[in-house]
Amino acid sequence: MSLNKESQHTGKLILSKNGFDVIECDQCQFKHVLPIPTEQELAQVYQEDYYQTDKPLYLDSFKENKEWWNYYYDSRLQQLTTHLKGTPLEPPYSLIDIGSGPGYFLSRANHLNWKALGIEPSKQAAEYCQTQNLSVVNDFLTRENVSTLGKFDVVNLCKVLEHIPDPQALINLTRQLLNPQGLICIEVPNDFSPFQLAATHDKTTESWWVAPPHHINYFNLSSLETLLQKTGFEVLSKTTSFPIDLFLLMGDHYIGNDELGKQCHQKVKSFELALANAGFGDLANDFHQKLASLNIGREAIIIAKKI
Numbered sequence: 001m002s003l004n005k006e007s008q009h010t011g012k013l014i015l016s017k018n019g020f021d022v023i024e025c026d027q028c029q030f031k032h033v034l035p036i037p038t039e040q041e042l043a044q045v046y047q048e049d050y051y052q053t054d055k056p057l058y059l060d061s062f063k064e065n066k067e068w069w070n071y072y073y074d075s076r077l078q079q080l081t082t083h084l085k086g087t088p089l090e091p092p093y094s095l096i097d098i099g100s101g102p103g104y105f106l107s108r109a110n111h112l113n114w115k116a117l118g119i120e121p122s123k124q125a126a127e128y129c130q131t132q133n134l135s136v137v138n139d140f141l142t143r144e145n146v147s148t149l150g151k152f153d154v155v156n157l158c159k160v161l162e163h164i165p166d167p168q169a170l171i172n173l174t175r176q177l178l179n180p181q182g183l184i185c186i187e188v189p190n191d192f193s194p195f196q197l198a199a200t201h202d203k204t205t206e207s208w209w210v211a212p213p214h215h216i217n218y219f220n221l222s223s224l225e226t227l228l229q230k231t232g233f234e235v236l237s238k239t240t241s242f243p244i245d246l247f248l249l250m251g252d253h254y255i256g257n258d259e260l261g262k263q264c265h266q267k268v269k270s271f272e273l274a275l276a277n278a279g280f281g282d283l284a285n286d287f288h289q290k291l292a293s294l295n296i297g298r299e300a301i302i303i304a305k306k307i
């Protein structure tokens with residue numbers, strides 16, 4: 001999929017870590033590491049990870065936070081429905097979730113009467129989905145299989161683009177899966193955000209979000225928007241998730257402290273569920289959109305329409 005010609009990727013050096021440089025690439029117009037790992041190198045890295053992991057942690061983590069995840073997915077599906085109402089596409093809407101993992105988003109979509117298909121390279125995750133009666137293809141999305149999967153009203157790409165050697169090529173591929181005026185929804189980490197830069201300003205905390213080779217690309221709302229515009233999409237909405245890094249600035253140093261990190265996540269969930277349960281769900285959405293306009297927030301989340 002990727003040419004990986006290093007000579008094409010030049011730009012300002014941001015930092016170096018684990019033998020990789022992070023550059024602000026003039027050609028790609030987002031930050032990424034150099035050298036860009038090849039797909040063969042990545043396959044080896046992920047295979048080694050697989051053998052070091054006894055059991056997927058996501059199952060326990062999801063069960064613990066099920067109410068919050070349901071709220072999070074339902075609100076995403078509601079936003080997509082609102083945007084689809086402005087197109088000629090009609091319900092029941094269809095979606096494909098690329099990198100669908102254990103299928104929680106698919107499951108929630110089915111629950112809300114969507115027709116949902118997943119594509120997931122992890123055999124373990126795909127098999128788990130099958131036990132839950134979810135439709136999942138166990139594969140990467142490739143030039144070879146893209147035409148066999150059908151056409152959809154929505155393509156969902158959550159926490160995928162930061163891990164792959166050529167994000168632009170993947171978005172071009174996903175366009176082929178979309179009906180005319182269909183939507184793409186992309187979620188990636190919002191990296192090098194002002195809160196992260198403030199938290200690392202005194203140099204006693206390292207740039208924890210820089211994690212090659214797993215994490216190759218470092219987007220923010222603006223560079224993700226540019227990438228979508230370059231690949232033939234019209235951006236409809238930009239939002240974010242709660243800026244968890246705020247806790248670091250308030251003195252909760254959770255980097256390398258999983259227990260404290262969990263407590264901070266728990267507080268965010270309590271806050272958001274308290275608003276939702278009190279009928280302030282729309283206010284919470286506005287709050288996140290306003291934060292996104294300041295480039296503050298842990299994730300960059302964009303919904304865009306194929307043009």
Ligand SMILES: [Zn+2]
Pocket residue numbers: 008009010025026027028029032
């Ligand atoms: Zn580049």
